[in-house]
Amino acid sequence: MPSPMSLIYYAFHPxxxxxxxxxxxxxxxxxxxxxxxxxxxxxxxxxFLDMTSRSxxxxxxxxxxxxxxPVTLFYLVLRGLDxxxxxxxxPLETKEPILRNFQDxxxxxxWTFTENGPDxxxxxxxxxxxxxxxxxxxxxxxxxxxxxxxxxxMGNGMADYVRNAEHDTNGVNTIKDYELYCHYVAGLVGxxxxxxxxxxxxxxxxxxxxxVLMESMGQFLxxxxxxxxxxxxxxxxxxxxxxxxxxxxxxxxEDLFQPENKEKALSASSEMILLALxxxxxxxxxxxxxxxxxxxxxxxxxxxxxxxxLDVCFQNHELFKRNVKITKGEACQLMIESSQNLQMVCDVxxxxxxxxxxxxxPHDPNFLKISIACGKIEQFIETIFPSQKPPVDAxxxxxxxxxxxxxxxxxxxxxxxxxxxxxxxxxxTITVITGLMLFIAxxxxxxxxxxxxxxxxxxxxxxxxxQASNATAPSGHSEL
Amino acid sequence: MAPIKVLVTGGTGFLGSRIVEALIEAKxxxxxxxxxNPPALGTQSYPEVKxxxxxxxxxxxxxxxxxxxxxxxxxHTVAVIPLGDxxxxxxxxxxxxxxxxxxxxxxxxxxxxxxxxxxxYTSSVTVVLDELEVDFKNVDETWPTGRATTTYGQSKAAAExxxxxxxTSDFLTCALRSAVLFxxxxxxxxxxxxxxxxxxxxxxxxxxxxxxxxxxYVCNVADAHVLAVRNLLDSGTAAGEAFFITxxxxxxxxxxxIAVWKEFGHVPSFQVRIPEGLAWxxxxxxxxxxxxxxxxxxxxxxxxxxxxxxxxxxxxxxxRVLGYEPKVSLPEAMRVSCEHFKQRWSEQEKR
Numbered sequence: 001m002p003s004p005m006s007l008i009y010y011a012f013h014p015x016x017x018x019x020x021x022x023x024x025x026x027x028x029x030x031x032x033x034x035x036x037x038x039x040x041x042x043x044x045x046x047x048f049l050d051m052t053s054r055s056x057x058x059x060x061x062x063x064x065x066x067x068x069x070p071v072t073l074f075y076l077v078l079r080g081l082d083x084x085x086x087x088x089x090x091p092l093e094t095k096e097p098i099l100r101n102f103q104d105x106x107x108x109x110x111w112t113f114t115e116n117g118p119d120x121x122x123x124x125x126x127x128x129x130x131x132x133x134x135x136x137x138x139x140x141x142x143x144x145x146x147x148x149x150x151x152x153x154m155g156n157g158m159a160d161y162v163r164n165a166e167h168d169t170n171g172v173n174t175i176k177d178y179e180l181y182c183h184y185v186a187g188l189v190g191x192x193x194x195x196x197x198x199x200x201x202x203x204x205x206x207x208x209x210x211x212v213l214m215e216s217m218g219q220f221l222x223x224x225x226x227x228x229x230x231x232x233x234x235x236x237x238x239x240x241x242x243x244x245x246x247x248x249x250x251x252x253x254e255d256l257f258q259p260e261n262k263e264k265a266l267s268a269s270s271e272m273i274l275l276a277l278x279x280x281x282x283x284x285x286x287x288x289x290x291x292x293x294x295x296x297x298x299x300x301x302x303x304x305x306x307x308x309x310l311d312v313c314f315q316n317h318e319l320f321k322r323n324v325k326i327t328k329g330e331a332c333q334l335m336i337e338s339s340q341n342l343q344m345v346c347d348v349x350x351x352x353x354x355x356x357x358x359x360x361x362p363h364d365p366n367f368l369k370i371s372i373a374c375g376k377i378e379q380f381i382e383t384i385f386p387s388q389k390p391p392v393d394a395x396x397x398x399x400x401x402x403x404x405x406x407x408x409x410x411x412x413x414x415x416x417x418x419x420x421x422x423x424x425x426x427x428x429t430i431t432v433i434t435g436l437m438l439f440i441a442x443x444x445x446x447x448x449x450x451x452x453x454x455x456x457x458x459x460x461x462x463x464x465x466x467q468a469s470n471a472t473a474p475s476g477h478s479e480l
Numbered sequence: 481m482a483p484i485k486v487l488v489t490g491g492t493g494f495l496g497s498r499i500v501e502a503l504i505e506a507k508x509x510x511x512x513x514x515x516x517n518p519p520a521l522g523t524q525s526y527p528e529v530k531x532x533x534x535x536x537x538x539x540x541x542x543x544x545x546x547x548x549x550x551x552x553x554x555x556h557t558v559a560v561i562p563l564g565d566x567x568x569x570x571x572x573x574x575x576x577x578x579x580x581x582x583x584x585x586x587x588x589x590x591x592x593x594x595x596x597x598x599x600x601y602t603s604s605v606t607v608v609l610d611e612l613e614v615d616f617k618n619v620d621e622t623w624p625t626g627r628a629t630t631t632y633g634q635s636k637a638a639a640e641x642x643x644x645x646x647x648t649s650d651f652l653t654c655a656l657r658s659a660v661l662f663x664x665x666x667x668x669x670x671x672x673x674x675x676x677x678x679x680x681x682x683x684x685x686x687x688x689x690x691x692x693x694x695x696x697y698v699c700n701v702a703d704a705h706v707l708a709v710r711n712l713l714d715s716g717t718a719a720g721e722a723f724f725i726t727x728x729x730x731x732x733x734x735x736x737x738i739a740v741w742k743e744f745g746h747v748p749s750f751q752v753r754i755p756e757g758l759a760w761x762x763x764x765x766x767x768x769x770x771x772x773x774x775x776x777x778x779x780x781x782x783x784x785x786x787x788x789x790x791x792x793x794x795x796x797x798x799x800r801v802l803g804y805e806p807k808v809s810l811p812e813a814m815r816v817s818c819e820h821f822k823q824r825w826s827e828q829e830k831r
Contacts, residue, residue, distance in 0.1 A: 354690060357690070357732075360735070362738045362742065362747045362748070363747055367735070367738065367739065367742070368731070368735060368736075368738075368739040368810060368811045368814065369811055371731045371732065371735040371739075372729045372731055372809075372810055372811070375692050375729060375730040375731045375732070375792075376729070376730075378692060378730075379618050379692070379730055379792065379794075382617050382618035383618055383794065383796075386617075386618065387617055388615070388616070388617055388619070390619070390622050390623040390624060391623075391624065391627070
């Protein structure tokens with residue numbers, strides 16, 4: 001049930017409401033899961049997917065049948081890892097070996113884990129992890145290898161991170177540390193998914209030859225989440241903004257949230273946004289390598305949401321007071337635009353880049369750098385979708401362009417006849433329909449004769465007035 | 481290996497002197513700097529560089545200097561750039577062509593005569609982009625020249641065509657089309673923008689303010705010249721080719737202005753957007769007014785087109801063929817350049 005506040009909001013933003021309705025009514029999934037063929041364990045896996053992921057479950061469930069199950073399991077495995085890592089009630093000596101050996105768990109029949117604290121929201125997933133293991137054993141060996149490999153890398157990365165007690169007291173130190181953290185939790189996901197796509201033949205192998213692209217896909221999403229969640233993470237006593245960035249503006253991390261430090265906090269946030277923004281062109285480049293619609297939507301929708309989120313966070317001091325997010329209507333609009341083709345996603349990126357650029361504050365220490373980052377995104381879009389072609393000089397026309405001209409002339413001629421036929425068709429349709437309507441009316445007993453007589457009388461009255469005034473003129477004339 | 485002899489025309493100029501420095505740094509060249517002026521007072525000159533005075537319009541002077549220097553490669557940077565109102569008028573066109581095209585022809589002829597193996601010509605993005613009414617977004621070297629409407633763009637296009645037509649297997653030529661240059665000692669770009677502060681022109685934004693433009697830091701362009709020299713000496717893949725050379729960081733004209741003003745401690749306290757159409761009429765009025773009063777104004781119709789259109793290029797070809805990579809990024813370059821001016825102007829005040 002929508003809240004009264006949102007009703008008022010959408011009364012004043014009808015285009016956003018329209019987007020919501022459009023998405024709900026007209027969006028057809030590219031592929032739909034066939035529940036009749038699913039085992040109980042697999043059904044349970046999808047249940048957990050819905051439980052644990054708000055944003056990803058919809059796009060995952062529309063994936064191509066080839067990758068639907070592998071990606072679902074991959075997601076659940078990573079979510080399982082995350083649930084172990086995040087839970088502060090598990091002692092380090094229990095936690096570390098599980099994180100480091102999670103890839104082996106995947107092939108241990110009936111493996112479950114029940115030592116999560118009672119407040120851990122995803123604890124049920126680990127308590128019934130045997131269903132994931134059961135399904136994991138059935139997928140193609142190539143997919144298993146990829147998922148295990150990424151699980152191993154990520155588990156070790158997380159274990160290193162939890163061992164490093166310094167993170168708990170000071171958070172992340174340098175920008176390098178920050179990007180390394182994002183690599184473990186998101187860059188690796190990008191790598192795993194890309195390998196799955198390429199293995200399944202749904203993306204070009206070129207994506208594996210330029211690993212920076214898949215890294216940027218993960219980094220962009222993760223960095224945007226970290227920027228947006230600053231307040232929430234602070235309340236939960238977690239710090240992901242690197243000290244290298246915020247210490248340029250304030251002495252203590254907490255000072256970012258003091259109202260009197262508004263300008264400084266905004267400068268720190270715009271530096272964080274700049275770091276993320278520099279990845280945007282890589283993300284578009286990556287999307288160009290995808291060969292299948294459902295995979296494209298799966299990748300593009302979160303990216304569009306991310307750039308829109310950057311825009312709401314940019315130069316917005318609310319960021320330090322509450323969780324800012326894009327509206328439901330904007331989200332639906334973005335989903336519509338991001339489930340078509342690359343050009344439309346590029347338009348989305350260009351639109352939000354310009355919005356960010358417009359808000360760029362001349363007082364900001366990174367003013368010029370942000371401007372350059374925005375320019376870079378626009379230039380990149382221009383390289384993949386040039387809006388201009390070199391002019392052909394009229395003076396030296398090559399034979400090729402003469403042939404081209406003849407073709408254009410022929411096309412123009414054809415277009416002219418198309419128009420004539422179209423006009424004829426319209427006129428004859430109208431005539432036939434009018435005739436039919438009159439005929440039906442006549443059949444139904446319409447008295448055209450009476451109508452005609454009345455029409456004549458009324459016209460006569462109208463004209464009669466005109467005739468009366470006209471009549472004086474000739475008489476006056478005759479007097480002359 | 482014996483050092484390779486390189487002669488730089490305009491070698492004491494804004495760009496020329498930076499090219500000389502970049503050549504010194506490369507440590508494998510014997511350098512002659514030819515210029516109509518000796519090194520200006522207060523600028524650095526180098527003991528390892530031979531300075532010669534000659535006018536590119538005087539064939540005999542040139543021939544004498546070249547036959548003494550015997551350069552293997554010539555870098556030709558000499559040009560006149562009409563600024564301000566002159567940029568948009570055809571007045572003085574002959575004089576510009578005389579130096580930019582005639583001078584280039586003289587240098588080409590004398591270089592060949594004296595046995596040079598190649599020539600690198602400092603061209604300009606204006607050979608394509610100075611068709612002022614048109615937007616140029618990320619254009620590359622496949623775009624035709626010869627459509628420029630300004631005297632400068634036309635003269636550079638003619639000279640560039642001449643240079644590239646001189647390319648033969650025993651005399652290799654290439655052209656580097658530089659974007660608007662700025663840097664320390666920059667005679668135009670930064671001083672002009674700085675001048676807007678005192679005249680109170682900084683709050684006004686002309687047009688949409690979303691159009692992107694290219695700039696080039698003088699030292700990066702100097703690096704590109706050294707790369708071009710090396711290419712002509714080694715693989716020769718650049719021979720007969722033109723390359724766009726910029727900082728590869730297109731930004732809006734408005735933002736580059738703000739960046740300069742900020743360096744001088746000025747940020748406009750408010751902003752007023754003047755739509756392109758209105759600006760055009762204002763400019764027309766100003767032009768009439770200045771024509772009657774004989775005073776000078778910043779605003780003119782040509783200038784409005786200059787700042788409200790997209791004018792940026794792709795440097796992919798220079799990256800691929802020359803291995804060019806702008807070493808100093810725009811923010812750092814801006815900081816260094818403005819720092820230089822701040823120092824120079826504060827010293828002038830003390831005197």
